[in-house]
Amino acid sequence: KQEVTQIPAALSVPEGENLVLNCSFTDSAIYNLQWFRQDPGKGLTSLLLIQSSQREQTSGRLNASLDKSSGRSTLYIAASQPGDSATYLCAVRPYGNAGNMLTFGGGTRLMVKP
C-alpha cells in the first residue's frame, strides 16, 4: 500500500527566504506526482505535475524535483512571500488502471512572515 509522507508538518520562515518542502513515498511504481496548494477552507490548486520519466518541473518561483528510485520529491520555493502562506500537498498516481485514485501526503503548513 502506497504511503506518502511530508516533512515538516509546519514551517515558518521570514519573507524572502528560499525554502524546500519534502515529500516521500514508499512505492516507486508511480505514474506521476502532483504538488498542490490549499488555502484555509478552500479547494486544491494544482502547482506542478511531474511525470515519472521527468526529473523536474518549473513554474515561476517554484521548482519541483522527482527522484523515483529513492521515493522522494522536493518543492523548492524561491524568494518566499507572505502570499505563499498556505498548506502544500503532494500526491502520487500509481501505475496501472488506478485512474485518478491519488494518494496524498499530510501536507506542510507554510507561514511566511513579513
Add this chain to the structure above:
Amino acid sequence: KAGVTQTPRYLIKTRGQQVTLSCSPISGHRSVSWYQQTPGQGLQFLFEYFSETQRNKGNFPGRFSGRQFSNSRSEMNVSTLELGDSALYLCASSSDRAVTGELFFGEGSRLTVL
C-alpha cells in the same frame, strides 16, 4: 474556461439524515473523482467516475455512493449520516485525453453533521 464547480458550498445536517453533493467538471473533462478531507485522516479517495461508470472505489462504507450523468456532472450521496462524516468533500476532474493526467479540484462542499 470555468473550473470545477461544487454545490452547495456549506451545509449542516443531523445524524441519520442523508445528503447529496453536486459537482460540475471542467468542460470536456469526462473523469470526476471525489475525495474526503478531515483533520485526522487528511485527503482520502472516495470514488471516480468516467463516462457514467464507476472506475475506482476507495475504502469507504456503502453509505457513500455516487453517480455520473451523461453530461459528466456527478453527484455523491451519503446516507444515514454520522458525526464522523463531517468533512470537506472535494471533487476533481481530469481529461483522459491529456497525457499529463493533471487533476483539477473544486472549492469543496463543507458538511457539518450535528
